[in-house]
Amino acid sequence: MKKQKRPEMPIIKRKCYSCGKMATKPYVYHIVPSYSYGAQIPVYSKNDVKTKRVELKGKRKVLVYHYCNRECYELRKPPELYEL
Numbered sequence: 335m336k337k338q339k340r341p342e343m344p345i346i347k348r349k350c351y352s353c354g355k356m357a358t359k360p361y362v363y364h365i366v367p368s369y370s371y372g373a374q375i376p377v378y379s380k381n382d383v384k385t386k387r388v389e390l391k392g393k394r395k396v397l398v399y400h401y402c403n404r405e406c407y408e409l410r411k412p413p414e415l416y417e418l
């Protein structure tokens with residue numbers, strides 16, 4: 335495995351979905367919509383260029399929720415997909 339050099343990350347503040355505080359090291363929760371039954375599921379092979387999840391549009395859009403930490407996540411979990 336090649337290691338990629340990463341630029342230093344600036345401090346990112348994200349508003350906690352649970353308590354509303356600004357979290358500097360947010361606990362990030364991604365909801366990736368599952369493919370509906372019968373939908374064409376892309377098959378990935380080693381040589382494929384990976385599609386960035388966040389670039390997916392429409393129904394495949396990934397929802398991102400930020401929390402201070404795991405506890406805040408437990409206090410207010412993201413809505414279930416069927417509620418969206």
Ligand SMILES: [Zn+2]
Nearest residue numbers: 350353402406
């Ligand atoms: Zn919080």
